[in-house]
Amino acid sequence: MTSFLTLLARNRLALAGGIVLSLVVLLALLTPVLPLADPDVTNTSNRFQPIFSDGAVLGTDHLGRDLLSRLMWGTRLSLAVGFAAAIVAATIGAGIGIVAGYYGGRIDNIIMRGVDMLMAFPYILLALAIVAALGPGLFNALIAVSAVNVPFFARNIRGITVGIAHKEFVDAARLAGLSNTRIILSEILPNVIPVIVIAMSTTIGWMILETAGLSFLGLGSQPPQADLGSMLGEARSALIANPHTSIVPGVMILIIVMSINLLGDGVRDALDPRLKSGALSRPMAATRVDRAEQPPAPTDQGLLEVKALETQFHIKDRIYRAVGGVDLSVEKGECLGIIGESGSGKSVTALSFMGLVASPPGVITGGAAYYEGEDLIGAPYKRLRDMRGRNVSYIFQDPLATLHPLYRVGDQLIEAIRAHRPIGREEGRAKAVELLNAVRIPNAEKRISDYPHEMSGGMRQRVGIAMALANDPDIIIADEPTTALDVTVQAQVLTILDDLRRSRGLAIVFITHDFGVVAQLCDRVAVMYAGRVVETGGTGDILDAPRHPYTARLMACVPELGGGKRRLEAIPGLPPVVDNLPAGCAFADRCDRAQDACRSGDIALAQTGNHAVRCLYPVAQEEIA
Amino acid sequence: MTGYILKRLLSAIPVLFGITVIVFLIMALIPGDPATAILGSYATPENVAKLNRDLGLDKPLVQQYFIWLGNMLQGDFGTSFALNRPVIDEVLERFNGTLVLAGTAFVLCSVLGVVAGVISAANQYGLADKAITFVVLLGISIPSFFLGMMMILFFAVNLRWFPVSGMWPIYGDRTFSVLLTHLAMPAFALAVVATGVVARLSRSAMLEVLRQDFIRTARAKGVHERGVIWRHALKAAMVSIIPVLGIQAGFVLSGAVYIEIVFQWPGVGRMLVDAILKRDILLVQGGVVFVAACYVLFNIMVDVAQSLLDPRIKT
Numbered sequence: 001m002t003s004f005l006t007l008l009a010r011n012r013l014a015l016a017g018g019i020v021l022s023l024v025v026l027l028a029l030l031t032p033v034l035p036l037a038d039p040d041v042t043n044t045s046n047r048f049q050p051i052f053s054d055g056a057v058l059g060t061d062h063l064g065r066d067l068l069s070r071l072m073w074g075t076r077l078s079l080a081v082g083f084a085a086a087i088v089a090a091t092i093g094a095g096i097g098i099v100a101g102y103y104g105g106r107i108d109n110i111i112m113r114g115v116d117m118l119m120a121f122p123y124i125l126l127a128l129a130i131v132a133a134l135g136p137g138l139f140n141a142l143i144a145v146s147a148v149n150v151p152f153f154a155r156n157i158r159g160i161t162v163g164i165a166h167k168e169f170v171d172a173a174r175l176a177g178l179s180n181t182r183i184i185l186s187e188i189l190p191n192v193i194p195v196i197v198i199a200m201s202t203t204i205g206w207m208i209l210e211t212a213g214l215s216f217l218g219l220g221s222q223p224p225q226a227d228l229g230s231m232l233g234e235a236r237s238a239l240i241a242n243p244h245t246s247i248v249p250g251v252m253i254l255i256i257v258m259s260i261n262l263l264g265d266g267v268r269d270a271l272d273p274r275l276k277s278g279a280l281s282r283p284m285a286a287t288r289v290d291r292a293e294q295p296p297a298p299t300d301q302g303l304l305e306v307k308a309l310e311t312q313f314h315i316k317d318r319i320y321r322a323v324g325g326v327d328l329s330v331e332k333g334e335c336l337g338i339i340g341e342s343g344s345g346k347s348v349t350a351l352s353f354m355g356l357v358a359s360p361p362g363v364i365t366g367g368a369a370y371y372e373g374e375d376l377i378g379a380p381y382k383r384l385r386d387m388r389g390r391n392v393s394y395i396f397q398d399p400l401a402t403l404h405p406l407y408r409v410g411d412q413l414i415e416a417i418r419a420h421r422p423i424g425r426e427e428g429r430a431k432a433v434e435l436l437n438a439v440r441i442p443n444a445e446k447r448i449s450d451y452p453h454e455m456s457g458g459m460r461q462r463v464g465i466a467m468a469l470a471n472d473p474d475i476i477i478a479d480e481p482t483t484a485l486d487v488t489v490q491a492q493v494l495t496i497l498d499d500l501r502r503s504r505g506l507a508i509v510f511i512t513h514d515f516g517v518v519a520q521l522c523d524r525v526a527v528m529y530a531g532r533v534v535e536t537g538g539t540g541d542i543l544d545a546p547r548h549p550y551t552a553r554l555m556a557c558v559p560e561l562g563g564g565k566r567r568l569e570a571i572p573g574l575p576p577v578v579d580n581l582p583a584g585c586a587f588a589d590r591c592d593r594a595q596d597a598c599r600s601g602d603i604a605l606a607q608t609g610n611h612a613v614r615c616l617y618p619v620a621q622e623e624i625a
Numbered sequence: 626m627t628g629y630i631l632k633r634l635l636s637a638i639p640v641l642f643g644i645t646v647i648v649f650l651i652m653a654l655i656p657g658d659p660a661t662a663i664l665g666s667y668a669t670p671e672n673v674a675k676l677n678r679d680l681g682l683d684k685p686l687v688q689q690y691f692i693w694l695g696n697m698l699q700g701d702f703g704t705s706f707a708l709n710r711p712v713i714d715e716v717l718e719r720f721n722g723t724l725v726l727a728g729t730a731f732v733l734c735s736v737l738g739v740v741a742g743v744i745s746a747a748n749q750y751g752l753a754d755k756a757i758t759f760v761v762l763l764g765i766s767i768p769s770f771f772l773g774m775m776m777i778l779f780f781a782v783n784l785r786w787f788p789v790s791g792m793w794p795i796y797g798d799r800t801f802s803v804l805l806t807h808l809a810m811p812a813f814a815l816a817v818v819a820t821g822v823v824a825r826l827s828r829s830a831m832l833e834v835l836r837q838d839f840i841r842t843a844r845a846k847g848v849h850e851r852g853v854i855w856r857h858a859l860k861a862a863m864v865s866i867i868p869v870l871g872i873q874a875g876f877v878l879s880g881a882v883y884i885e886i887v888f889q890w891p892g893v894g895r896m897l898v899d900a901i902l903k904r905d906i907l908l909v910q911g912g913v914v915f916v917a918a919c920y921v922l923f924n925i926m927v928d929v930a931q932s933l934l935d936p937r938i939k940t
C-alpha cells in the first residue's frame with residue numbers, strides 16, 4: 001500500500017490532479033459555511049454583471065444571481081450527484097456481478113445476457129429512455145446515469161468473482177457449512193472491493209460529465225436549483241452576449257473531470273505492473289550505441305569481423321552485461337556456430353551486428369562489427385537499414401511469431417525484396433515463387449497466398465529462410481532456426497541451409513544450444529558463457545577434444561550426437577545473472593576444477609593453434625579419452 | 626464471407642429482441658395511466674380510448690408488448706401526438722441529420738485518433754508523444770457541449786469562419802460546400818472525446834505490437850521504419866483498435882445529442898430531448914428502438930471489418 005502511494009506520488013501529474021480535486025472537494029464541503037451570497041436570490045436590475053465587478057467576483061447571471069455563489073453550490077451538487085451515481089452504480093453492478101460470478105451456470109448466463117443487451121445501447125439512449133419514463137429531475141437523472149453504468153461494473157466484478165469463487169478458501173468455507181450469503185459477504189466481497197474502487201475511480205469522471213450533460217439538456221436539476229450542467233444550459237442562450245456566464249461553469253466541469261482523470265490514470269499506472277518494469281517501452285529502429293572508447297581496428301579477418309563487442313541492458317538502475325567483449329569472425333562460405341545456454345548472450349551478440357537488439361533497454365557500449373571493413377555498430381540508421389536483409393539477413397527462431405500474422409507469405413517475401421529495389425507485381429510474384437521453390441516448398445504457386453497460420457511449423461521456417469535469401473545476402477544469421485521444429489523437419493531445414501551455403505557461397509552464423517546441429521553444419525564453433533566466448537576452434541577439434549570445462553560438460557550432457565532432444569539444462573547450477581558477474585571466471589561456481597586463482601582477475605582467451613580457450617585449468621586431451 | 630455475415634445477422638436477432646424488451650420495460654415504469662401520460666395535453670377521452678385500443682393498454686403487460694412489437698415489425702411505431710405525424714417518418718427524417726453529423730465525427734475520430742496514437746507511440750516519451758498525451762487528456766476531460774459552445778464563440782462569432790448553427794442556411798442553396806461549413810464545427814466538437822479515447826488506445830496497442838517478434842523481422846528485412854510503423858505495426862494493432870472503434874461509435878451517437886442541441890442540428894438527439902420535455906412518449910420509444918437497432922447493425926459491420934482484416938478469425 002505504501003509502495004502504491006509512493007508510486008502515485010512520484011507521478012507528478014497524478015499528484016497535481018489529486019491536489020486540485022481535493023481542493024475542489026474541500027471547497028464544496030465548506031460552501032455552506034463560506035460567506036457567499038444566496039445563490040437563488042434574483043436581482044434582474046443587476047443582471048449579467050461582468051467578472052470582477054463590485055460585490056460579485058465572477059459576475060452575475062441572467063437573473064442577476066451571484067455567479068460565484070452559484071458556482072460553489074453547483075459544484076457541490078454536481079460532485080454529490082456524480083459520487084452518488086458512482087456509488088449506486090458500483091453497489092448494484094457489483095451485487096449483480098458477484099451473484100452472477102458466484103453462482104455461475106444458468107443464473108450467470110441469464111444475468112450476463114441481460115447485461116450484454118444493456119451494453120448494446122449507446123448509453124445515452126438508455127438514459128434518455130429512463131428520464132422519459134420517470135420525468136425530468138435531478139434524482140431521476142441520477143437514477144438514469146447509475147443505471148447506464150451498472151452493466152460496466154457488473155461485467156468487471158463478475159470476471160473477478162469467477163476467479164475467486166473457485167479458490168480453496170471459498171471451497172473450504174463451503175465445506176465448513178457456511179451459507180452462500182455468509183461466504184459472499186466474508187470471503188468474496190473483501191477481495192473484490194479494491195477492484196470496485198479502481199473501477200469507480202476510472203468512471204466517476206464520466207458520471208459527473210453524464211449527469212452534467214443531462215442537466216445541460218434540461219432533463220436533470222430543475223430551477224432554481226442548479227448544478228454545473230444546468231448552469232451551463234441556462235447560460236447558453238446568453239452565450240454570445242455574455243460568454244462569462246457559460247465559461248465559469250464550463251471551466252469548473254473541465255477542472256473537476258481533468259483532475260479526476262489525471263488521478264485515475266496515476267492510480268492505474270501505479271497498479272499496472274507492466275508499466276513498472278518499463279516493458280511497454282517501444283524498441284527503436286536501431287539499437288542505441290554508446291561507446292565510451294574507440295573500438296579496436298579491423299584486422300581483415302573474414303567477411304564479418306566482430307571485435308570486443310559489448311551489449312548491455314539498462315533496466316531501471318541495473319545494468320545487465322549480456323555481451324561482455326566478444327570477438328568473432330566468419331569467412332565467405334563458412335559456417336560459424338555459436339553455442340551456449342539460454343542467457344549466454346549468443347542471440348544478443350548476433351542481433352547487435354545489425355542493431356536489432358530491442359532498445360530500450362539494449363545499449364551497445366563497446367566494440368565493433370566490421371562487414372568488409374565497415375563498422376556496422378557506428379553506422380547511421382540509413383546505412384544500417386540499407387544493409388539489413390541485403391548484405392546481412394536473419395532467420396529467427398519461432399516463425400509463427402516472427403512472420404507477420406496478417407500478411408500473406410508471398411507479400412511478405414515481395415516486401416523483403418521491395419525494401420531494397422523496386423519490383424513490379426508480376427516479377428515480384430515470380431521471384432516469390434522462385435524463393436519458395438529454393439527452400440523446397442511444394443506447390444509454391446499456391447502457397448504464396450497462404451497466411452502464416454495456415455502453414456505447418458516446418459513450412460513457416462522455410463518461408464523464414466526464403467525471406468532471408470530474398471536479396472542474395474552474403475551473410476545469414478540464423479538464431480536457433482530449428483529449435484521450435486521436430487527432429488525430421490529440423491534435419492530437412494538444416495540440409496536446405498547447408499545446400500544454400502555451398503551453392504551460393506553464403507556465410508552462416510548459426511546460433512544454437514545443440515551440439516548435434518553444430519556437428520552437422522558448422523566449420524567452426526564459438527562456445528559462449530555469461531556473455532563471453534569461452535572456447536573457440538574448428539568443429540572437429542572442439543567436438544573431439546573440448547578444453548573448457550564448460551564445453552566438456554555441455555557435451556557430456558549430450559548422449560549422442562545427431563540424436564533427439566539435446567537440451568543444455570542438464571548442467572547443475574544456473575548461469576550467473578549478468579547484472580552481477582563474479583570476478584574472474586564466470587563459470588567458477590559450477591566448475592569442479594575451480595581453484596582460488598580462478599576467482600581473481602580476468603582470464604584471457606589463450607590461443608593454441610586454431611583452438612582458443614578461456615580457462616586457467618583446461619581439460620587435457622588424455623582426460624577425455 | 627456471406628455465410629459469416631448471415632451468421633452475425635442471425636445472432637443480432639436476440640439482441641434486437643432484448644432491446645425492445647428493455648425499452649418496453651422502461652416505459653412500463655411510467656407512473657399513472659399510460660394513455661394519459663402518452664397523450665399528455667392531447668388527452669381527450671376519445672383520444673385515450675383510441676390509444677388504449679391501438680396499443681392494447683388495457684391488456685396485460687406481456688400482451689401489450691407483443692402488440693407493440695408486432696406493430697413495429699410492420700413499420701408502425703405509433704403516432705407522435707405532439708407532432709401529429711407517424712413516429713417512423715419523423716425518426717427517419719431526423720436520423721438523416723444525425724447520420725451526417727455522427728458519421729463525419731466517427732470518421733474524424735477514427736482517422737485522427739489512430740494517427741495521433743501511432744505518432745505518439747512511434748515517438749514514445751518524445752515531444753510529440755507528450756504533446757499528444759496532453760491534448761488527449763484535455764480532449765477526454767472537456768464536456769463536448771462546453772467545447773461546442775466555446776467553438777461557436779470563437780470560430781463563429783469572433784472569427785466568423787463558420788455559421789453559428791444549423792445544418793442548412795435558412796435561405797440559399799443546399800450545396801455540399803455549404804453543408805461542410807455548417808458541419809465542420811459540430812462534427813469536430815463531437816469527435817474530440819472519441820478521438821482522445823481512440824488515440825489513447827491506439828498508442829497502447831501500438832506499443833504492445835511494436836515489441837512483437839514480427840516487427841523485428843520487418844526491421845531485419847530492411848523495411849524502412851515508416852513501413853515498420855505504418856504498415857506492419859499499425860495493421861497488427863488495428864486488430865485491437867477496431868473493436869474500440871465500434872464502442873466509440875456508440876459514444877459518438879450519444880454525444881450527438883448534446884452537439885445537436887448546442888448547434889441546433891436537426892437530428893434524432895434533439896428530437897428525443899424535445900420529445901421528453903413534451904412528454905411525447907411514443908416518439909421517444911420509437912426513436913430509441915430505431916437508433917439502438919441501427920447501432921447493433923453497425924457493430925455487425927465492425928465485426929465483418931475485423932474478420933476482413935484478420936484471416937485468423939473463422940468466418
Ligand code: SF4
Nearest residue numbers: 585588591598615616
Ligand atoms: S578458469 Fe577455473 S573455474 Fe573457470 S572454467 Fe577454468 S577451471 Fe573452471
